[in-house]
Amino acid sequence: MKNDLVSLMKPSVVAIKQQEIFKFNARAKSIPGAVNMTVGEPNFHTPEHIKQAAIKAIEDNKTHYTVPEGDHELLSAVANYLHDKYGLNYDPETEIVATTGVTEGVFSAFNAILQEGDEVLIPSPAFTIYGPDADFNGASPVYIDTSKTNFKVTPEVLAETIRTNPRIKIFLLNFPSNPTGVSYTKDELEALANVLKKTNIFVVSDEIYSELTYNFKHVSFGSILPEQTILLNGLSKSHAMTGWRFGVVCGPAAVISQINKIHELATTSITSITQYAALEAYQNGYDDPIAMKEQYQSRRDALHEGLKEMGFECPNPDGAFYLFAKIPDTYTQDDVKFANELLEEEHLAILPGSFFGIGGEGHLRFSYAASMESIAQCLAKLKKFLEDHKN
Numbered sequence: 041m042k043n044d045l046v047s048l049m050k051p052s053v054v055a056i057k058q059q060e061i062f063k064f065n066a067r068a069k070s071i072p073g074a075v076n077m078t079v080g081e082p083n084f085h086t087p088e089h090i091k092q093a094a095i096k097a098i099e100d101n102k103t104h105y106t107v108p109e110g111d112h113e114l115l116s117a118v119a120n121y122l123h124d125k126y127g128l129n130y131d132p133e134t135e136i137v138a139t140t141g142v143t144e145g146v147f148s149a150f151n152a153i154l155q156e157g158d159e160v161l162i163p164s165p166a167f168t169i170y171g172p173d174a175d176f177n178g179a180s181p182v183y184i185d186t187s188k189t190n191f192k193v194t195p196e197v198l199a200e201t202i203r204t205n206p207r208i209k210i211f212l213l214n215f216p217s218n219p220t221g222v223s224y225t226k227d228e229l230e231a232l233a234n235v236l237k238k239t240n241i242f243v244v245s246d247e248i249y250s251e252l253t254y255n256f257k258h259v260s261f262g263s264i265l266p267e268q269t270i271l272l273n274g275l276s277k278s279h280a281m282t283g284w285r286f287g288v289v290c291g292p293a294a295v296i297s298q299i300n301k302i303h304e305l306a307t308t309s310i311t312s313i314t315q316y317a318a319l320e321a322y323q324n325g326y327d328d329p330i331a332m333k334e335q336y337q338s339r340r341d342a343l344h345e346g347l348k349e350m351g352f353e354c355p356n357p358d359g360a361f362y363l364f365a366k367i368p369d370t371y372t373q374d375d376v377k378f379a380n381e382l383l384e385e386e387h388l389a390i391l392p393g394s395f396f397g398i399g400g401e402g403h404l405r406f407s408y409a410a411s412m413e414s415i416a417q418c419l420a421k422l423k424k425f426l427e428d429h430k431n
């Protein structure tokens with residue numbers, strides 16, 4: 041080979057940078073005994089009845105390929121669950137595809153829709169895969185800074201951004217949000233839908249944290265604007281099933297059939313055993329999230345209270361398991377410096393807000409998918425750090 045190997049690869053892939061979060065976490069893990077408040081997954085185990093269903097599927101030799109979109113008994117169970125929980129009406133025969141987590145759902149949906157020059161509207165700060173997924177397809181992310189509007193997009197800003205960016209193809213909405221924990225009420229979603237329904241923009245609605253909504257009932261965008269919405273959901277957070285890699289993409293049949301082509305090219309189908317585990321979760325695991333949610337809620341309250349006492353400003357999160365707190369004005373507003381020093385000096389790992397993009401500067405993201413003991417240690421370490429760094 042004459043050339044440097046990387047120079048022969050696709051430039052849009054080479055340009056993808058390793059996420060700062062992974063590097064930061066690797067450093068945190070290398071410090072023995074460090075308290076880690078960065079983790080984006082439940083610290084609970086998958087419910088026993090789901091594990092048993094998967095074991096039985098292996099014993100019954102359910103170990104073959106399935107149809108690409110997923111076994112239709114499973115898709116029916118998904119449709120029933122989404123109907124019972126959120127009043128959604130998806131046809132399991134044509135309007136749902138099971139994916140390797142929401143991560144693949146975003147990838148396949150973006151791949152099926154976007155082409156060179158398109159734009160993807162992303163409220164920021166945001167989960168870190170959306171921007172690179174847009175870039176990789178030759179599209180450009182357009183970020184809306186939500187830090188001045190309680191981390192929510194307002195209909196006015198949405199309308200103005202759409203007016204000035206005519207190439208927007210997708211509006212990416214994630215609620216409850218990672219990293220901020222804020223969610224949208226029905227009225228707020230309807231106001232956004234009023235703007236969107238006059239356009240040809242798809243709404244890709246990542247509702248992976250829907251079951252972890254504390255302050256009001258979760259309303260799905262799929263129930264507000266079904267003809268334009270591509271709904272993403274899954275079991276990673278609600279049923280503590282991150283490692284199983286299960287997600288669903290739901291939407292109009294015409295759109296789902298195109299997304300299913302990408303999904304089939306990438307995977308043939310998701311793992312058969314995961315499908316049987318998911319079938320059990322959707323048929324008999326309606327209440328599994330309740331006990332976990334109660335615990336997250338008490339942890340959220342303890343962490344929120346403790347941070348408020350130390351002078352951190354943060355909205356009391358509506359959902360997910362993150363708290364996005366503004367560093368008090370009397371300390372450095374360089375969140376990366378703050379988080380690095382906190383890790384070095386106190387062995388406490390909290391993610392800098394700017395890792396989640398525009399609007400995250402000067403903030404820290406705490407995950408409370410951690411034990412109460414870790415939360416108590418986190419608050420004690422943070423208090424000491426603030427005392428040591430008083431101006």
Ligand SMILES: Cc1ncc(COP(=O)(O)O)c(C=O)c1O
Nearest residue numbers: 080141142143167218274276287
């Ligand atoms: C907002 C959001 N979407 C999607 C994912 C990934 O979900 P999955 O495990 O289903 O791929 C995460 C994981 O942290 C997330 O926070």
